[in-house]
Ligand SMILES: Nc1ncnc2c1ncn2[C@@H]1O[C@H](COP(=O)(O)OP(=O)(O)OP(=O)(O)O)[C@@H](O)[C@H]1O
C-alpha cells in the first residue's frame with residue numbers, strides 16, 4: 001500500500017476509581033483477575049487521557065509519544081493490545097481522500113500514537129486505565145472495528161486490567177469470566193450510567209504527584225505469590241461484597257456503599273502489607289485523611305463520607321451529597337491548609353462550585369475555619385499545612401468520546417508527527 005495520506009482520529013477516555021478492588025491476576029499474560037471488581041468512572045472534564053492515533057503507508061513503525069515524550073512500545077502490554085485490536089479491524093474507504101484499506105492491511109500498516117493525561121501519570125490516579133482505554137477506543141474508531149464497548153474492554157484489559165472498566169461510563173463491573181484460554185468473557189459491563197446517582201460527590205486528595213516506587217504491574221504479582229490473605233479475600237470475601245455493592249449502587253444506599261468501599265480499600269492495603277516484601281502505598285497523610293472521614297462519620301451518626309486508595313497515597317473520597325461534601329471539605333481544609341501564597345482556586349481543582357457550599361471564598365476563609373466539633377476536646381488540634389498538594393472535585397462521568405475538533409488533535413494531520 002502506497003501514498004502520502006494520513007488518516008487520524010482523536011478520542012478522550014476517563015480514569016476510574018474502584019470501590020471493590022482488583023488486585024492480582026490468575027493469568028498474567030491475558031490479565032485475568034483473581035476476583036471481580038467494581039468501579040466508578042470519573043468525569044472526563046477532570047481526569048482523562050486524550051489520544052490521537054494516525055495511520056499512513058509512509059509510517060515505518062509503530063510509535064508512541066506520551067505527555068510529549070517518545071516512549072517505547074516494546075512491552076508485552078502494548079504489543080498484545082496492538083495485535084488484538086489490529087485483528088479486529090475492518091475494511092475502510094474514503095473516496096474523497098483516495099484511501100482504501102482492506103481488513104488484512106491493518107496487520108501491515110503502522111500507527112503513530114500521541115497521548116496526553118490531564119492529571120499526573122503513574123501515581124495511583126489510574127493513568128494506565130484512562131490511557132489504554134483511550135488507545136483501544138481511538139484505534140477501534142480508526143480501524144472501523146464493529147465491537148461494542150464490552151467486547152472492546154477485553155482488548156483494553158490486555159494493556160492494564162483496570163483499563164477495561166474505563167470503556168463504560170457510570171458504575172462498572174469487571175466480570176471474572178470462565179474462558180481461561182482466551183479470556184474472551186472477562187469484560188466490563190455497565191451496572192448503571194453516570195446519571196444514576198447524581199447526589200454523589202467525588203473529592204480526590206492528591207497527596208503526591210511523584211511516581212510511585214512499585215507499579216501495580218510489579219506489586220500485584222508479588223502479592224499473588226506471597227500473600228495467603230489475598231487468596232482468602234478473592235475466594236471468601238469479594239464475591240459477597242460484589243453482590244452487596246451492586247445492590248447498594250442500584251438502590252443508592254450510601255451507608256452500605258460507604259461501609260463496603262472503606263472496608264474493601266483497607267482490605268486491599270492489608271493484602272499489600274501481607275506481601276513479602278511488604279508493599280506500602282499509603283503514607284501518614286493518607287492515614288490522617290482516613291481518620292478525618294471516620295471521625296466525621298462517627299460524629300454525624302450516619303455515614304457522610306467514604307474513602308478508597310488505589311496503589312498510591314492519593315485519597316479518593318465520596319460524599320453522600322453536596323451538603324456532606326461541604327462538611328468534608330471544611331474538615332480537610334482545616335487539617336490540611338495549603339502552603340502560604342497558594343490561592344484557593346489552584347488548591348481546589350475541578351468542580352469548584354462546592355467551595356461556595358462550604359462557605360469558602362478565599363484563602364482567608366480557610367485560615368479562619370474552626371476546629372471540627374468532633375475533635376474539640378483535642379484542642380489545640382494539629383494542622384498539617386502543605387501535606388496535600390491539591391484536591392480535585394469531580395463526579396461520576398461518561399465513557400470514552402470522540403473529539404471532532406481538529407485543533408485538539410495531538411498529531412499533525414499532514415506529517416502524522418506530534419504537533
Ligand atoms: N495516556 C496514556 N496512553 C498510553 N499509555 C499510558 C497512558 N498513561 C499511562 N500509560 C501507561 O501506564 C503507565 C503507568 O501505569 P501505573 O500503573 O504505573 O500508574 P497509574 O495507572 O497512574 O496508577 P494505578 O494504575 O496504580 O492507579 C505508564 O508508564 C504508561 O506505560
Ligand SMILES: C[C@@](O)(CCOP(=O)(O)OP(=O)(O)O)CC(=O)O
Nearest residue numbers: 018021022160161162216217310311
Ligand atoms: C489498585 C488498583 O488500581 C489496581 C490497579 O491495577 P492495574 O490495572 O494498574 O494493574 P495491571 O492490570 O497490572 O495493569 C485497584 C483497581 O483499580 O481495582
